[in-house]
Amino acid sequence: MSATVAARSILTQLHELMASRMHAQGKLNQVVDIIGEALHSEVCSIYLLREGMLELYATRGLNQSAVHVTRMGVGEGLTGTIARNVETLNLAHAAAHPEFQYREETGEEKFHSFAGVPIVRRERAIGVVTVQHLDPRRYDDVEIEALQTVAMVLAEMIQNAGLVDEEGMDGLSLNHSGQEILTGLALVKGLARGHAVFHQPRITIEQTVAEDIEAERQRVYLAFDKMREQIELMSGQAEFGVEGEHEQVIETYKMFAYDEGWSRRINEAIDSGLTAEAAIERVQQRTRMRMREIDDPLLADRMHDLEDLANRLLRIVSGQLGTAASGALREDAILIAKNLGPAELLEYDRRRLKGVILEEGSLTAHVVIVARAMGIPVLGRVRNVRALVREGDELLLDVTVSSMVIRPSADALESFSMRLARSQERQAEYAKLRDVKPVTLDGERIQVMMNAGLRDDIPMLGLIGADGVGLFRTEFQFLVSAALPARERQARLYRDVLDGADGKPIIFRTLDIGGDKSLPYLRNETSREDENPAMGWRALRLALEREALLKVQARALIEAAAGRTLNVMFPMVSEPWEFEAARTIFEKQVAFLKGQKRILPEAIRYGVMLEVPSLAEMLDQLLPKLSFMSIGTNDLTQFLLAADRSNPKLAERYDWLSPAILRFLQRVVNIAKDYPVDLGVCGEMGGRRLEALALIGLGIRRLSITPAAVGQIKELVCKIDTREIGEAMKGWLANPPADMRQTLQQWATERNIEVD
Structure with missing residues (x-):
């Protein structure tokens, strides 16, 4: 059985089920039966994120008495690990996995094999669908792909039924919850506190099951044509003119854009009954799984390029081609992007834009030159930042130490706020000198x-x-x-x-x-x-x-x-x-x-x-x-x-x-x-x-x-006597000290001149 046939069989039944007037719990009870039968699996279970906990909501094969009773935290057990990392697990011996936890009330001790995929909505896991089998075996790729396809449809069904709390969704990030610190390359120094805004907003897929497969296929064909046309013109676009690397980037993009295997897999996903958007996302999920298994940095970078190109295709097919600058920007925006051109940066309201974080970027990039002139701090070369940050996450950006904090803890927030306040107080004091002429203690006018x-x-x-x-x-x-x-x-x-x-x-x-x-x-x-x-x-x-x-x-x-x-x-x-x-x-x-x-x-x-x-x-x-x-x-x-x-x-x-x-x-x-x-x-x-x-x-x-x-x-x-510092400099240059910086610092400190 091919992945396409398996997925189409399941989707056909799910489509009919979704159209019925049955209540949500009844639908989920039937879903686990449909999946279990299609995959010949003794167990199929659905866990949903409720009040920050993963709750067993429906099962075929486990004890029914465990439904709505078995609950686990995100990151707890195999199911919690899937939700935390938003990744698939496929195990022949579940009990051998270090995160395995046995739940007595479920009666799962006799099942050896285990596979699970996250149910993802707006980049975060809102649940998990799992299958288990008596015999110790890994599930085939076609079975996993069918399961992932089902998870996409379930996400839409679960959201429409209101089964997942919005609070629960907001409490879990793409890969982690809680504070995380990332480092990068300081491009424009400064401090900023704000919330993450993606330069190219994520596309939310609202409909996963296709009404007309041929119409969806035509939409993808047209999107591919438009994307390839964009790539042919890309060498003249500012966003790709970085350090001469643009030629290599464009060639990689062309390789993927014209790759028959990629377009064929998207077509196969459409054949299974998915919409164009869902098909592209379905293939992207497969790419992400493979990226996690790649140790070769060069190959991993190429897979990142494919991810970036898939996002471009998704924006084209959905008709959402604008950037965050096209709409109303929040008051304290910190922009997240792979890279950015100077013209694109200038489109943003500089009063609302507090900082920029780039996955790429260099000290000599045009956007850095413009950002420095605008007084906007920029942190570059933050690896995987677009995967680790979600839209709206609170961020602390400290480019003076080349780091950023995602979802800061109370302690981190307090410490940063004090530093930011001190910086703002100093700037307020300096602002009072607006009309003061810069004249030294001995009357020298400095321009x-x-x-x-x-x-x-x-x-x-x-x-x-x-x-x-x-x-x-x-x-x-x-x-x-x-x-x-x-x-x-x-x-x-x-x-x-x-x-x-x-x-x-x-x-x-x-x-x-x-x-x-x-x-x-x-x-x-x-x-x-x-x-x-x-x-x-x-x-x-x-x-x-x-x-x-x-x-x-x-x-x-x-x-x-x-x-x-x-x-x-x-x-x-x-x-x-x-x-x-x-x-x-x-x-x-x-x-x-x-x-x-x-x-x-x-x-x-x-x-x-x-x-x-x-x-x-x-x-x-x-x-x-x-x-x-x-x-x-x-x-x-x-x-x-x-x-x-x-x-x-x-x-x-x-x-x-x-x-x-x-x-x-x-x-x-x-x-x-x-x-x-x-x-x-x-x-x-x-x-x-x-x-x-x-x-x-x-x-x-x-x-x-x-x-x-x-x-x-x-x-x-206004604190300097030019004659005094002039004489000191003559002496130091005639007979240089071992550390000129320290010597100058000490001289200033002795005269109560702050130079930090």
Whole structure:
């Protein structure tokens, strides 16, 4: 007997039974007989989750007196284990299993073989259906598959009959109940407390038994066609453009999408009498069973890809193609996703979105760049998070220690709440400094500016009291666009930014794309096979090669700044001639617009980012031509130390307070003193209190940092005497201590300057 024939035989009888007017208990009593006879099994029992306990609700073969009497907790005995883990058990010798518990009132001591499958509703077990046999044998695959098919129909019947308490359903997660801690990779640090929201919501199957098998088959055929069409276009979608791995992902997806075995199994499930949705879910359950048995990590990853593709097919066939951003987002949402594109993240209400957790993700992914700008904490590479978390679970996200807590205990919640409250109190104190000018104890005015990249960032200028935008990343508009943004669209963004700044200076950095920030619509130019993307064909190097790209941006910036001062900064300059070439492109656009009688900017101030160490050797040639210069400490540090900042093994080597880094910065400051150039620092270094203290001691008087750090750096500035810290830094750099970080920390502590 094939699985299809067995399942169809059972479903035909169940369909008639479900249509009858018999009460629920009577239906379940008949169900166990139908299953037992079809599988030639002496015992068939149904357990339902009631008030948090699994209760024997109907049986064929066990003592009838045990019905509604035998109860067990989730995780207790074989049946409880099935419910807890939401997995199938198939045992030739039940008593040999470590979780076996004998219940005297059932009279089951004479039965040796045992098989059970969970009855699943909305990703959680609401019951278990079991079969037992006198002889010690494992049930055949066709019998288990038939049993799983029945369980799907039972889930619908049980829910419609109201036999399972909603409280019972909510009390059991997909795999576990109670607190669980997961770890991952810190992508954007921060704290968040909220409830789980799936980026691509789970599909709830409302109807399992098909009315018209051919109609269901046609629905699946059309869904497969649409899915395959999506995959052919997938290489251009942001959500798959991660670290060059997208090609491998797409090839794996194609392999599964065109796999005849997968589509055949879905068709067989439809033949047995299931709807299209139920058939896909039925095959997915089989996949999940096999995934649990796979030890090979590579093969397990491929099975995860199949799971992801099955979810995509399920959404297509059910017509539910939207994401959680399409509907009303809850007030304290923590988004769960396999991966996420930057444009997808921007669709969410940033006031309600508290954090993001990804199964994949990397430090250089586009979505991480945007999330950091939005101030949203992100934890990545959390394995199986979508399987271990259910929609609505309470979550505690602490990316400072690279961990998350699912369904926290009272103690964990109290501890986290205290930390979160302290953090919020500090932020409230910093907010009070909005209108306070950052002036040191000895009267030095330090410019504290913020980094930005989105139109929506600009209102933060007034809210936090920043002196301006020291780095506006113009590439964000390109990263979140499906096609190259037209000049008019670019100009509109730049004009809106300048208008919103209300006279405060904005420094626009020209495009920094390429390397690890590839654009699908410029694939040949931004996706070169660089072994080290950070030092590859990117930023100004790429822009000078693609001169038209820089010309369009130059004209957009000049038009947007009509009648105002335009501050333009070129990234990744390694030699003076690159700056000259870029400035020439801008000046030619100025001349063109002047000939067109267009209103020009009142002034154009040109600057560069010092990120490439070689530029420091040519400052005497370059500084006379500049209005300002910003030191990009993120890239500069990794270049100087030969330490990739995205490599966890080099985390301790990537140290901004290394004497070598500080001496380099001191040399740049000393050279710049001889020229009328505004010198500052852009990057995370300036947003950390201890590092900011060191920078001010070196003579840096302009910092451009993340908006979240502006308040705390302003507070720090007001406690510093620049002469005192300046003298201390000179001494330490002349004769470096064994631990510069600890030495600086001790110096600050002795003066009651908080630098943690």
